[in-house]
Amino acid sequence: MNNLISxxxxxxxxxxxxxxxxxxxxxxxxxxxxxxxxxxxxFFEPSTRTLFSFDTAVKRLGGKTLIMTGTGNTSVKxxxxxxxxxxxxxxxSDIIIMRSPTEGAARYAxxxxxxxxxxxxxxxxxxxxxxxxxxxxxxxTQGTLENLKIxxxxxxxxxxxxxxxxxxxxxxxxxxxxxxxxxxKMPGYILDDLDDRKIDWHEDRNMETFIDExxxxxxxxxxxxxxxxxxxxxxxxxxxxxxxxxxxxxKPNFKVLHPLPRVDEIHTDVDDTQYxxxxxxxxxxxxxxQAIISILLGEV
Amino acid sequence: xxxxxxxxxxxxxxxDHIAAGKALYIAQLLHLVESSLFVIGSNLQSSKFGKKDIIxxxxxxxxxxxxxxxxLISPTASFIQIQDFEVVSKERAHxxxxxxxxxVCPNHKCITNIEVMSSRFVINKNNMSVRCAxxxxxxxxxxxxxxxxx
Numbered sequence: 001m002n003n004l005i006s007x008x009x010x011x012x013x014x015x016x017x018x019x020x021x022x023x024x025x026x027x028x029x030x031x032x033x034x035x036x037x038x039x040x041x042x043f044f045e046p047s048t049r050t051l052f053s054f055d056t057a058v059k060r061l062g063g064k065t066l067i068m069t070g071t072g073n074t075s076v077k078x079x080x081x082x083x084x085x086x087x088x089x090x091x092x093s094d095i096i097i098m099r100s101p102t103e104g105a106a107r108y109a110x111x112x113x114x115x116x117x118x119x120x121x122x123x124x125x126x127x128x129x130x131x132x133x134x135x136x137x138x139x140x141t142q143g144t145l146e147n148l149k150i151x152x153x154x155x156x157x158x159x160x161x162x163x164x165x166x167x168x169x170x171x172x173x174x175x176x177x178x179x180x181x182x183x184x185k186m187p188g189y190i191l192d193d194l195d196d197r198k199i200d201w202h203e204d205r206n207m208e209t210f211i212d213e214x215x216x217x218x219x220x221x222x223x224x225x226x227x228x229x230x231x232x233x234x235x236x237x238x239x240x241x242x243x244x245x246x247x248x249x250x251k252p253n254f255k256v257l258h259p260l261p262r263v264d265e266i267h268t269d270v271d272d273t274q275y276x277x278x279x280x281x282x283x284x285x286x287x288x289x290q291a292i293i294s295i296l297l298g299e300v
Numbered sequence: 301x302x303x304x305x306x307x308x309x310x311x312x313x314x315x316d317h318i319a320a321g322k323a324l325y326i327a328q329l330l331h332l333v334e335s336s337l338f339v340i341g342s343n344l345q346s347s348k349f350g351k352k353d354i355i356x357x358x359x360x361x362x363x364x365x366x367x368x369x370x371x372l373i374s375p376t377a378s379f380i381q382i383q384d385f386e387v388v389s390k391e392r393a394h395x396x397x398x399x400x401x402x403x404v405c406p407n408h409k410c411i412t413n414i415e416v417m418s419s420r421f422v423i424n425k426n427n428m429s430v431r432c433a434x435x436x437x438x439x440x441x442x443x444x445x446x447x448x449x450x
Binding site: 006008081082083101102103104105107108122123124125126189192 | 409415435
């Protein structure tokens, strides 16, 4: 593995290696120390959580970070090509971690520079480190990644995290249950992919019909901006809010995941239950990213 | 002797067995109207395919890129080289696994439409779909536009 651009590029063995290295880093069985390494964090669109998570991951490994956010004060704004910006920054750093609103930007970056590139999100396309930290969280809570029943709720059309998650879990014989407003359904090309891989999936208008069967419920935010009419938003938003009283008959191993930020799609009364796992999930992101950086820098 | 519905050429290329209705698009792609002596036959009878189109181009050799584009638009096409009214070679259209440069990604947020760079599409021959190697969006061949070839 030379770069991490898309879940499509990863074999099952590579996914399991990342999860295993993350486990070892978290438990302290593996110590990676990279005091001479510099990671360039190029965030061409705003992100707080992902940026902080990567920054923490590099620093926990003993490395240093160069951080660039937006394009306002950069040469990109002055008319320098994207390729030239990347080539120059790659002269100062050992790994590039990049978020961009442009789809395919990370793939292009990995073809332009000679150091490893990690895709920290490229438009509506991929966010592979989120998918991998989700897998790590699922493995930690369920003890396995195989044969699980996974519910995915919310904005399934534009939510790149759920697209990457479906691709990532595809290797592990899951059964998916999807619930979303009708115009925010899982896109046909993702469902085609699942069919091609003979993965079982089920679609419903609300989550209550299947929540008691699930091992994992993955909740995403439904953004008001996705609706042409505010009335339409108000009509559906309540149908996709998880509340404590919906958890009475869930399985004991059931856990709720969310990529964050949460707005109101998980009621705060769920936070104190044994099923809430979204904040530990964010913490798992640091271990997962430490693992990915260590592997790409050849330290593992 | 069988009477030809589309006149013979002395030297050049015949693109035969084109899916019916696709010849005009291919002619446009190859800039034939601007620069070449050519004839098109549309909706001709074909024993293999029922109906077919054909293009005969005088003094013209197709490049590999042109052949790849035509293969995607009409996988049934075949390319026949003519010299002194005689057939000197025949080949069937070959669809490559990956096609560079020739397809314009319909996704306006794709990096290939923003930077000066070549596009790259991975082809699924089973369902004739193409996937952008950069933005990863999947399209049918009919949904994408091909670059006009020079």
